[in-house]
Amino acid sequence: MRFEVKIEVSPRKGIANPEGSTIERTLPALGFETASDVRVGKVIRLQVEADSSAAAKTIAQDMCERFLSNPVIEDASVEVLDT
């Protein structure tokens, strides 16, 4: 079966995220005074062939650990989307 997978890579807590901070400082200019903890990461979508949704998730997590994210500065979360 083919599964659509969404991988979110975001800066780890405690790692400075200058893009997020810049956006956070800018939002009040439009009247959005209540936003905080803005963090910018990236989303990677891919399809993977696997026997089950759980297996697809395991494969994608392995990709994250070995390549798609850098554990020194990034966290990754994997979501297998309903198809």
Add this chain to the structure above:
Amino acid sequence: MSQRVGVVRFPGTNCEFDTVDAIHELGGQAKVLWHGDSDLGDVDAIVIPGGFAHGDYLRCGAIARFSPIMDSIAAFARNGGPVLGICNGFQVLTEAGLLPGALQKNIGLKFLCCMQQIQFVSTTNIVGLGARVGDLLSIPINHFEGNYVCSEDTLKQLEEENRIVFRYTDNPNGSIGDIAGISNEPGNVVGMMPHPERATSMLLGSNDGSSLIQSLLAAGPIPMA
């Protein structure tokens, strides 16, 4: 003597010829090595120069570690061979696991291109021959992702093992501990954000990079413990 230096070129590398010219100027021999080849040939040292290897896609240096030449460079480094990563080359070395930590976007979100003062913190490595701890050097930086980061444990280890090679005197990019360059434990692998190859003549504004490259040229393989 590391008289013959292999300068690695990935798709997107753009400092290989500056590096080759600087090495020639300082009396060494240099040749460009293609990333897709796994044979390093008859070289005594390796430089991974600056640029945007593989377009810096995903993360700086993340794709470069899959290039065939990287396995050979890792083996060369394991045998004590001198390996210097400059700027993008430093990023490649961290992604390849030859140096710890990572380089993220500059704290001010600005691409920085300017002369920067750095200070020697450790000289027991391939760029430190003839230098003294505390020596100040003016060497240009040219990067967007030069903000060095590592875990607290790693930072402590780098300090205890005397592996911080340079610190900025006026931190331009937010690097933890003002770090501008580090080495591996034996000192034969060094990564640094500043570009010594661009500081080899007073015509370029500084000659302070020459001694680092001369040190690399004079370095032999470092004996492995």
